[in-house]
Amino acid sequence: xxxxxxxxxxxxxxxxxxxxxxxxxxxxxxxxxxxxxxxxxxxxxxxxxxxxxxxxxxxxxxxxxxxxxxxxxxxxxxxxxxxxxxxxxxxxxxxxxxxxxxxxxxxxxxxxxxxxxxxxxxxxxxxxxxxxxxxxxxxxxxxxxxxxxxxxxxxxxxxxxxxxxxxxxxxxxxxxxxxxxxxxxxxxxxxxxxxxxxxxxxxxxxxxxxxxxxxxxxxxxxxxxxxxxxxxxxxxxxxxxxxxxxxxxxxxxxxxxxxxxxxxxxxxxxxxxxxxxxxxxxxxxxxxxxxxxxxxxxxxxxxxxxxxxxxxxxxxxxxxxxxxxxxxxxxxxxxxxxxxxxxxxxxxxxxxxxxxxxxxxxxxxxxxxxxxxxxxxxxxxxxxxxxxxxxxxxxxxxxxxxxxxxxxxxxxxxxxxxxxxxxxxxxxxxxxxxxxxxxxxxxxxxxxxxxxxxxxxxxxxxxxxxxxxxxxxxxxxxxxxxxxxxxxxxxxxxxxxxxxxxxxxxxx
Amino acid sequence: xxxxxxxxxxxxxxxxxxxxxxxxxxxxxxxxxxxxxxxxxxxxxxxxxxxxxxxxxxxxxxxxxxxxxxxxxxxxxxxxxxxxxxxxxxxxxxxxxxxxxxxxxxxxxxxxxxxxxxxxxxxxxxxxxxxxxxxxxxxxxxxxxxxxxxxxxxxxxxxxxxxxxxxxxxxxxxxxxxxxxxxxxxxxxxxxxxxxxxxxxxxxxxxxxxxxxxxxxxxxxxxxxxxxxxxxxxxxxxxxxxxxxxxxxxxxxxxxxxxxxxxxxxxxxxxxxxxxxxxxxxxxxxxxxxxxxxxxxxxxxxxxxxxxxxxxxxxxxxxxxxxxxxxxxxxxxxxxxxxxxxx
Numbered sequence: 001x002x003x004x005x006x007x008x009x010x011x012x013x014x015x016x017x018x019x020x021x022x023x024x025x026x027x028x029x030x031x032x033x034x035x036x037x038x039x040x041x042x043x044x045x046x047x048x049x050x051x052x053x054x055x056x057x058x059x060x061x062x063x064x065x066x067x068x069x070x071x072x073x074x075x076x077x078x079x080x081x082x083x084x085x086x087x088x089x090x091x092x093x094x095x096x097x098x099x100x101x102x103x104x105x106x107x108x109x110x111x112x113x114x115x116x117x118x119x120x121x122x123x124x125x126x127x128x129x130x131x132x133x134x135x136x137x138x139x140x141x142x143x144x145x146x147x148x149x150x151x152x153x154x155x156x157x158x159x160x161x162x163x164x165x166x167x168x169x170x171x172x173x174x175x176x177x178x179x180x181x182x183x184x185x186x187x188x189x190x191x192x193x194x195x196x197x198x199x200x201x202x203x204x205x206x207x208x209x210x211x212x213x214x215x216x217x218x219x220x221x222x223x224x225x226x227x228x229x230x231x232x233x234x235x236x237x238x239x240x241x242x243x244x245x246x247x248x249x250x251x252x253x254x255x256x257x258x259x260x261x262x263x264x265x266x267x268x269x270x271x272x273x274x275x276x277x278x279x280x281x282x283x284x285x286x287x288x289x290x291x292x293x294x295x296x297x298x299x300x301x302x303x304x305x306x307x308x309x310x311x312x313x314x315x316x317x318x319x320x321x322x323x324x325x326x327x328x329x330x331x332x333x334x335x336x337x338x339x340x341x342x343x344x345x346x347x348x349x350x351x352x353x354x355x356x357x358x359x360x361x362x363x364x365x366x367x368x369x370x371x372x373x374x375x376x377x378x379x380x381x382x383x384x385x386x387x388x389x390x391x392x393x394x395x396x397x398x399x400x401x402x403x404x405x406x407x408x409x410x411x412x413x414x415x416x417x418x419x420x421x422x423x424x425x426x427x428x429x430x431x432x433x434x435x436x437x438x439x440x441x442x443x444x445x446x447x448x449x450x451x452x453x454x455x456x457x458x459x460x461x462x463x464x465x466x467x468x469x470x471x472x473x474x475x476x477x478x479x480x481x482x483x484x485x486x487x488x489x490x491x492x493x494x495x496x497x498x499x500x501x502x503x504x505x506x507x508x
Numbered sequence: 509x510x511x512x513x514x515x516x517x518x519x520x521x522x523x524x525x526x527x528x529x530x531x532x533x534x535x536x537x538x539x540x541x542x543x544x545x546x547x548x549x550x551x552x553x554x555x556x557x558x559x560x561x562x563x564x565x566x567x568x569x570x571x572x573x574x575x576x577x578x579x580x581x582x583x584x585x586x587x588x589x590x591x592x593x594x595x596x597x598x599x600x601x602x603x604x605x606x607x608x609x610x611x612x613x614x615x616x617x618x619x620x621x622x623x624x625x626x627x628x629x630x631x632x633x634x635x636x637x638x639x640x641x642x643x644x645x646x647x648x649x650x651x652x653x654x655x656x657x658x659x660x661x662x663x664x665x666x667x668x669x670x671x672x673x674x675x676x677x678x679x680x681x682x683x684x685x686x687x688x689x690x691x692x693x694x695x696x697x698x699x700x701x702x703x704x705x706x707x708x709x710x711x712x713x714x715x716x717x718x719x720x721x722x723x724x725x726x727x728x729x730x731x732x733x734x735x736x737x738x739x740x741x742x743x744x745x746x747x748x749x750x751x752x753x754x755x756x757x758x759x760x761x762x763x764x765x766x767x768x769x770x771x772x773x774x775x776x777x778x779x780x781x782x783x784x785x786x787x788x789x790x791x792x793x794x795x796x797x798x799x800x801x802x803x804x805x806x807x808x809x810x811x812x813x814x815x816x817x818x819x820x821x822x823x824x825x826x827x828x829x830x831x832x833x834x835x836x837x838x839x840x841x842x843x844x845x846x847x848x849x850x851x
Binding site for chain 1: 711
């Protein structure tokens, strides 16, 4: 997919519908947007790119009335406005389709399209009018679907289009789409783009946020790039290409961000080390397809891909939380099939999910959090709290967990220390393969460094580690070998070579 | 908020936070004291050794059921079938015992030991069906045990066919009706169940898993705990406790018949919840259940000692349960708030 003919249609003379001037917004002292200007013309598709945390979503949520406290001016059709809710924004003709769809799966298509605004006759819902109206609405977008069908039974791509139809039906003249293609298959993406072109032709404006640069470049007329809460560039699409966009997104180091790896990273894979875990042709529904990979002892395998590329589900499958529909796992040469996570644990697999909340017990003391995964080794029947505490003490010292008191409630620890506890529980247990999902997300630089050191230490002791992340820095700072996933498939592998962040982004 | 600001917090703030945390333990205890004081003042016959024995005997059957139910509620599940399972087990043990000639039921007389074993196997099977329905098929416990309640009631109906059975095995009637040194055996059985329940929950690996599964089921699963095995086990434990109390109950009442234990469903749930075990799982325990049982026992017994409309008693019990529920949910919210502020 590369630049195609459709962009040329946007005319320079189109009137400006929305103008944002000097928008600043901070969350608890951390600046998310600094003095950002943004313009949206009538009848254009405006692509928005930037790394996680660059501020693009914050900007769009201000426009859609989700964030209400900000400084700066917002002009809609030349008049200054300030929305106090998403309802306000919708009434003014601005609708947003969020990444998490707000459809109701148990209701019919027609009911979803008319949600909250059902046509009535004599005080009761006019089902016939609703069905016919919904059918008409959807057909205008080129969607042929029976409006009586249950929403949840349709593929995600169709659900997304129907949600788009609802936003359009509600009278929106400006539509903001947040990562609309991440869950879609290529034919579904093509269909979405056709629909967007039709919407554009009717004079409405679209903001298209995406990590998929190919998609952005294909459908957008104009692209704006955000970096570190600032707008760095806005250019019409015919003048730009993918590598230029990536360069703008990363910023070639002059921002001085410590964790930004712009230089070359030498991958130190170990092709001779014994394979500990291998996956053969794993497939799971819409999440991922035909994944084969091998993890060697003393090696960190990085799995990189954008949000929603199926990497989170893959990690859960390795740990027996999800069952694959096809394919299998082999540990130390023996095929295994996990019925539950307890079997995976016993086979020597450890997993730390991306959200600490789903890993830790906040109202229990630290030592119970550490010992939970290895209780079976500490005791058969009777608990031995003294042993538990001494094991936890040892781990707390080794991982530099603060406070050092293992009787402290976990909820009283800082986020970085909680993450270390999540790691510590698997170190008290004989682990062969450690699967980490987003191990450094949302951590400050110091805590990130600690985690990197811990993981490297484990690798050097001969543990096989799998790091799954949507942040290229995380993968680059940890991995010895990197596979890149895209829309549920492995598309590329980097081993024994030097790699940089832009090559990684380009592959995904 | 980080640990430093926590530590720097004033003593009063820490006391407040401790009280918040202990709200679910303190409130039931204060309720119990208040009730005892009230009834002691209102009626001279309330605070006597005789009456204390009465209260303990009266809560025994509820108490044995409540031990099993405590496990279930700690896992953030519910069992609505235990009273019906108790009833079915009680009827089964009588069904396998030789009855007097005037009892018009085509039963199957066996030896006392056999009758007990068969009845207990029966109740364990019902518990296993609960467990399998929940963990293998994925039926929510509320619905699964609602169905089981009906199934167990159906078993009762089929066995007794509207009649009443009187005789139970000698071992059962001994435990259900006799005393040792003035203490009824049934109270000692309750004490045994409470003690074992407490030991298992507090000092064994299984008990720890129960609390962890109830505290954060997802985290338990991601820590490699076999969550389904734990959930299934607590359902079987609940059925076992129900079966035991059903047999002793039949002996205690002197008869086995349809719908005999219906009132115990609400009583045992009340006891566990009034005691302060969290309906959201992970907090509470046998200690709470003991307090809850005492509150319920004192209330039921005390209301008999004061001049009060017996129909009003039902209403008062309902109100007490409502207040306990409010405290239960309120304590949970307090903790959730605290959790957020410390993150």
